[in-house]
Amino acid sequence: MIVYLLTEQQKELLIGKYYSNNTFFNPIQDNNNNWIISQEEVLNATYEDVLWVKNLTTIEYIAKPPIINFN
Amino acid sequence: MIINPYSFGPFLDPDAQAFLTAASITDTTISGAINTLVVQMKVDNIWTKMKAIYPIVGGTDNTHKWNLKDPRDLNEAFRLTFGGGITHDANGMTSNGVNGFADTYLNDIVHLANDNKSISMYIRNVLTVGSPMGLIDAFGQASNRFYPEFSGQDYSTLGFIQSGRDVAGSQIGFFTMSKSSLLDFKYYRPGIAYIPVPGVDASNLNANYYLLASNNEISSEYSEANLAFASIQEALSDTEEANFRAAVIAFETTLSRNV
Numbered sequence: 001m002i003v004y005l006l007t008e009q010q011k012e013l014l015i016g017k018y019y020s021n022n023t024f025f026n027p028i029q030d031n032n033n034n035w036i037i038s039q040e041e042v043l044n045a046t047y048e049d050v051l052w053v054k055n056l057t058t059i060e061y062i063a064k065p066p067i068i069n070f071n
Numbered sequence: 072m073i074i075n076p077y078s079f080g081p082f083l084d085p086d087a088q089a090f091l092t093a094a095s096i097t098d099t100t101i102s103g104a105i106n107t108l109v110v111q112m113k114v115d116n117i118w119t120k121m122k123a124i125y126p127i128v129g130g131t132d133n134t135h136k137w138n139l140k141d142p143r144d145l146n147e148a149f150r151l152t153f154g155g156g157i158t159h160d161a162n163g164m165t166s167n168g169v170n171g172f173a174d175t176y177l178n179d180i181v182h183l184a185n186d187n188k189s190i191s192m193y194i195r196n197v198l199t200v201g202s203p204m205g206l207i208d209a210f211g212q213a214s215n216r217f218y219p220e221f222s223g224q225d226y227s228t229l230g231f232i233q234s235g236r237d238v239a240g241s242q243i244g245f246f247t248m249s250k251s252s253l254l255d256f257k258y259y260r261p262g263i264a265y266i267p268v269p270g271v272d273a274s275n276l277n278a279n280y281y282l283l284a285s286n287n288e289i290s291s292e293y294s295e296a297n298l299a300f301a302s303i304q305e306a307l308s309d310t311e312e313a314n315f316r317a318a319v320i321a322f323e324t325t326l327s328r329n330v
Binding site: 001003020021022023024025026027028036037038039040041061063066067068 | 157167172200221290292
């Protein structure tokens with residue numbers, strides 16, 4: 001799965017910022033601690049001040065392991 | 072008694088009407104389904120037990136965000152806000168499995184009692200990883216979340232230290248976990264009688280319940296769930312759960328999105 005790579009500074013710019021009427025960006029860290037956002041956020045970003053996300057570099061998504069207590 | 076889902080007059084139940092007005096929904100099939108659901112829950116005496124009901128109808132984020140029990144556009148009314156990648160359509164809402172979630176603003180310790188709570192969901196797809204609803208502490212211990220399968224085990228746990236058990240019954244349909252005791256909780260999965268799950272009691276968490284993911288207080292654990300209904304309420308008896316299940320299944324059937 002393809003996701004979009006953020007710098008630390010870009011992540012800070014997106015936290016709490018809406019990309020549509022009811023949905024905000026949710027930058028998360030992948031398993032290599034890269035900050036990323038998803039394809040849906042980039043595709044649906046329409047507000048002028050966040051259109052820069054459409055120029056972000058793509059990377060393959062590697063999820064963090066599930067939070068399961070095996071004991 | 073089951074209300075005929077195709078029979079409703081020109082006057083809707085006031086709570087159903089308030090929800091439809093807030094969501095700007097005029098479709099007659101959806102209106103009828105919502106009205107029947109509300110009336111049925113009142114007939115079955117479970118309406119007053121509900122804290123938040125998310126029918127997830129109308130096909131857009133603007134219509135999916137509303138709490139049927141309190142359709143005000145406020146966090147304190149448990150109206151949803153969405154984060155990350157979510158797709159909305161007539162079959163409900165679906166997370167991308169990367170970072171999509173909905174925040175209910177319903178806090179475990181503020182709004183629910185430790186031995187009087189239950190959570191329900193209608194899920195339309197099979198998950199083999201990821202949590203479609205709930206919250207868990209940052210250490211993977213105290214759990215209030217559905218986790219229908221991971222490596223062949225079901226880790227769904229409500230109000231206890233997280234535990235696993237063999238997957239039983241169907242992976243799709245209506246699920247409820249209800250806790251009215253400090254000794255165990257009842258887990259109702261589709262297609263089987265309830266499972267009594269003993270465990271180690273866990274204090275309520277100071278965090279909000281999420282849909283499409285579980286909140287782990289400092290981050291989230293995401294899923295690819297397609298949810299068509301979710302609710303958070305006081306504990307339900309076996310009869311109340313059976314009536315609630317029947318009402319929600321009738322609701323989904325009326326909307327032609329039952330699985």
